[in-house]
Structure formats: structure tokens, C-alpha cells
Amino acid sequence: MKQTKIRTLLSSHNTGENVLVKGWVRTKRGNKNIAFIALNDGSTIKNIQVVADVSVFGENLLKEITTGTCLAVTGKLVESQGQGQNVEIAATSIDIYGKCDAETYPLQKKGHSMEFLREIAHLRPRTNTFGAVLRIRHAIAFAIHKYFNDKGFFYLHTPIITGSDAEGAGEMFHVTTLDMGNVPRTETGAVDFSIDFFGKPTNLTVSGQLEGELGALALGEIYTFGPTFRAENSNTPRHLAEFWMIEPEMAFYELNDNMDLAEDFVKYLIRYALDNCHDDLEFLNNMIDKGLLDRLRFVTENEFVRMTYTDAVKILVDSAEKWEYPVGWGKDLQAEHERYLVEKHFKRPLILTDYPKEIKAFYMKMNDDGKTVRAMDVLFPGIGEIIGGSQREENYDKLLQRIREMNLPERIYWWYLETRKFGTAPHSGFGLGFERMIQFVTGMSNIRDVIPFPRTPKNAEF
């Protein structure tokens, strides 16, 4: 017999049918005549109830079925007598794939802390919360591809190993096959990368943008969606050393077009989750964050505020708030400032533009004032910065000047600069932090809890 997913069975009206389900026991209760087993196979947050007669299966077999045990159950789908489900399975056979030691299985009791669950990341997908988060994560990933495909964007695979620093911030993990215990040196004592695998220093990418721009200047509209790596020592609820980023890049878009796309895109993703992840969102709304569903609907239904960095700094300077980090024109905004603007002042998502050039990356297009660049950050309630993007500097001389002013290694960017010589075009793009988006959609307060296996400073277990 073919296995049926529990998700399918729970919406089935074919009572009387013989079915086969496979999954893991969540709970077992009962008396000396009958056992009720709640079985979950990951296809949905809901369990199916398996009803087993002690007289048929014997006490010994049923005793072995404890929380966490993996089972295959065949039986008849029947209307449920109990509350909470329409159908249940009257078992005719039960096979145990894997017993689960009740003494040592860590997922016995309800209500484990998120911190504890991080230590057992190999098992936490079996909890309701992480099952919900991982299913929503999948749904959003799918929606991202659907959104761009429907719009005629092309998915471009940008490299993970690169020789350049896309953000110019120097926060890279090196990639090497050199023997760390015996590093080869040149005559001057420098590391001799000429004998390294690629014959030069390489690193894990911090962003696919630079290569994304090359794609946009040929295919028109592209997007990347891949892992990115940052060796910044930030131990915050919003930073990972390995995270996923979606980076659309579009020829002929100016900053306003870029903002329109960003706003439409994130609203689409939230709407997609509301339309397709009902059970999981409802669970998270009840268990994790009572304001979740209202907040998601609010964001899809309201326009984002758009204003310049300069105007936002005025609001911050004029506010009566006590800041941990100083505010003032030219200083980068910290999470506390971003969240004040979004959560207290405007009470809705905000797109800030035209930041001082000193606090933004070299590739952003210079404004006529010579002081600010055509940057845009999208700020979200509870998250802060969820998107960073800009119109790009398409003028060869101005771009080269910025690279030199910022003391970046000019020769590494030769191919990037050449696009400004050979048929340059106005273009723009942005990067959406996938995990920050999942945090917003799920209401999870720590970014470590929206990725299956988080990578953070001093932590690469699993």
C-alpha cells in the first residue's frame, strides 16, 4: 500500500478507506483497553490520531510506543469520535521503524526554551514551533521564485567562492587549501597565494550583487537567491555568519522603481504566507506572538513611508528619547534608531533613502550634492533593516573615483568597472535578508531560530 501524507488524510472525506501512514509519535495516552497515538509526519502541524485496541496489539507492543518512536500504521480511516479532528485511523497493523528511548529523548516535556532547543538542533524540527517555521520558510522560498518568474526575471547563479569583496567592508571568510601549519611565504615574507588552489586569495561571497549587475546588464532583470557569508563578530538576534539573501538587479530602474519593486515584493511574500500557511501561522500567533497575524495583515494593507536619511535624523535628534548610540547627520543608524522610527514614530514600515556616502558601499550612485548616495534601506517593525539596496553608479569615472577614495584594490574590480565602459546603463537593485524576512513572517525573535542550522561566532555545530 502507498503511504498517504497526514496533511492529505486530515482533509479527506473518504472514510472507510484503508490507509498507510508513517511518522513519529507525539503523544500516547489511553487505558488498558485502548491506546490513542498522536502521529505526526511533518506534512502539517496537525497530528492524526491512531486508535489501537490493546486486545489486538497486546500490551507489550503498545508499551514500546513512546514519544518520538517512528511508526508505520495501516488501518481504516474513520470519523473521529473525539474532539479536535474529523477523522482518525482505526489501526489494523503497526510496525515500529525506530524505538525511542523515553529516558534520554530530550523532547519529552512541553515548553522547552529556544536556547535549549538550539543545543538539540538535530531534533528541534520535530517540535511544533520549528516544524511551522521550516514549512513557512519553504513556502516563502517558493514564493520568491514564483514572484520573479511571473515578472519575467531570470534566476542567476552567482558564485559562492569569489576573489572580490562585494561590499568593500572586509568581513570575509577566506577559502584556501594551503597548509595552515606550514604557510608558504614569498621572499618578502607575505603569504604565497600563487601556489594556493586558485592561485590568488579567495573568499566566501558576502553578496552576489556585483555578478548580479553583470547579469542585469545583459538579461535585463535578474535575481539571485543563495547563501552569503559574513565574518562580522555580531552576536545579535538579527545576525548570522551564514545567511541567505535574495538580490534582484534591474537594468533601467532608478531609485523610485527600486523602492516600488521592494515594497511590492515583500508585501507579496507576506500575502503568500497568509494565503498558504494558515495552520502554521495560526499556531505561531497563539504560541509565540499574539500580534503576529494582525501585524502581517497591517503591513500588506498599508503603504510604506518613504523619506530621506536627512529627514529621519531630524526626527531622531528632535525626539525626547535617550539613545545608547549617538544620533547626528553622518552617523550610521543603529537598530534602536531604526526601531524607534518604525515602531514608535511612524508605526509602519519605512524606506529611508539618500544616506551619506561615507556610511554606504562604494557602488552606490552619487547624488548631485556630492555628499549623499542613492541608497535605500527598508526598515520593518521588530526587525529593523530587512532590505538594503541602491541605484548603482553607472558612470565609469565616478565609480573609479569612489573605489580609489575608499582605498579598495582597484585591479580586483576590473571586470565590474568594464561594464561601465561597454554600454553602461542606469540600473538598481537590492538585497532582502531571507532569515530576517522569515523572522518577520513567523514572529520568531531570534534569527537563530528561523534557519535549520545557524552559524554564528563560535558556533558551527551540526
Ligand code: 4AD
Ligand atoms: O545591506 P546589505 O549588506 O546589502 C547588500 O549586501 C547589497 N549587496 C544588497 C544589494 O543591493 N544587492 O545586506 C542586505 C540584507 C540586509 O538588509 C539584511 O536584511 C541582510 O541582508 N543581512 C543579514 N542577515 C542576517 N545576518 C547578517 N549578518 C546580515 N547582514 C545583512
Ligand code: MG
Ligand atoms: Mg545594509
